[in-house]
Amino acid sequence: SSEPLLGVHLSEEAVFQCTTCGACEYQCPVGIEHLPLIIGLRRGAVNTGKWEDEYGGELFLKLERNGNPLGLGQLERDRFIQKNALPLFDGSQDYCLWLGCMGSYDPQGREIVLALVEVFRHLSVTFGVLKKEKCTGDAARRLGNDLAFQQLAEFNIQQMRAAKVTRLISICPHCVRTIGEDWRELGVQFDIVHHSVFLERHQDKLPPAAPGGAVTYHDPCYLGRYQDIYDEPRAVAASSGAMVDPPRTRQRSFCCGAGGGLVFLGEETGTRVSHTRAQELIDTGASVIAAACPFCNSMFRDALPALKPEGAPVLLDIAQIAAARLRHEGPGRQ
Known part of the structure; x- marks a missing residue:
């Protein structure tokens, strides 16, 4: 036809x-x-x-002008790095810590980064961050804007080559997937690991977790189905309490609603995907919801108060669960 x-x-x-x-x-x-x-x-x-979508047009404009989908300036990232004394990568450290857009600009994403940094320092693992970073191009690629994807990727590749980066670690499954797989089309290959793999590998070097309540874990699509990483984040989450699974889990996990660039677009038609999934997690009865993706974290952060204004489970990234062990606290305690 x-x-x-x-x-x-x-x-x-x-x-x-x-x-x-x-x-x-x-x-x-x-x-x-x-x-x-x-x-x-x-x-x-x-x-x-x-495709004449108001939100999509704004997203592409923010990526072009600011280099990130949140539309924030580089100065915001610089201040975060300076305030928390994050060293710049100089080629000698164990890892280049890829902050990503959420780790650079989102308040909760920053908390996840700092929890991972706390674990790094406890383990005497050296790391540094790039002086300049732009979005990997994940959202642009999934939404079909290959020009924006290529421009963002090429900028970052130039920064990495100049800094002699060979090994990276990231809190974001989308960044890991895009850098590790999509960038190969541009003729480069970087060794990048998701922080769940690192934390699981080193968790026997952390103090025992304080007794806590039940924990349920949400499998991020871009970590699970895209990269076949299921056991590592679960092992970290399980260190703090008895695990209870939602009805859809592992390969059959239900999406948080953020992927494909949708987190940056407008209202969904019908029931929000994030609300459907958050309700499944609430219904497990767990006192802690463990996540391993800053976008999942963002979606549930909005959904949980709407679904359960009082007594909602505590939402934590697995890095925060691991860092709580250093303070001999149960997850979610301050």
Whole structure:
């Protein structure tokens, strides 16, 4: 048929409300790869100017002007680095700590970074951050803006090469996926690890956790289905209390709603994905919800108070759970 697929057989809304979580591909009995098709449709709409979305346009403009989807200036990142005495990477440290957009600018994302730094310092692991960083291009890539993706990636690659970066660590599964996989198309390959893998590898060197209540863990799509990392974050979360799983977990985990660039777009149609998943986590009865992605953390941070204004579970990243052990505290205690 000569009819265009987008707009005739598939609505623009359906194509651009996909979170790229990968659940459809995992469940498909005949192995159809849906995501390249969906992202390809997005790419065509963006490249031809047919996708006229207010939030999408603002997102691309922020990436172009500020280098991050939050639209904040480099000075904000500089102040965070200086305030917390984060060393710059000079090529001699064990890791280059990739802050990412959430770790650089989001208040809760920063708390996750600082918890990981606390563990680094306890273990005498040396690290440094890049003086300049832009978004990896994850959201641009998933939404079909390959030009923005390539420009962001090339800037970061230049910074890394100048700093002689060989090994990175990140709190964000989206950054790990984009740097480790998507950037290969540009002819580079960096060794990057998600912090859950590092924490699990070293958790026997941390003090025992103080007794705590039950913990439930949410599997991030970009950590689980995309990278097959399930056991490591669970092991860290389980160190602080008995684990209780939600009904959909591991390969069948339900998305938080942030992926595919949707966290930066407008209101969803129907029930919010984040509310559906947060309710599943609340219903486990756990006192702590453990996350391993700053975007999941952000989505649940908004959903939990709306669903349970009083007595909601404490939301923590696994780095915060590990750091609490250094203070001999149960997770969530101050």
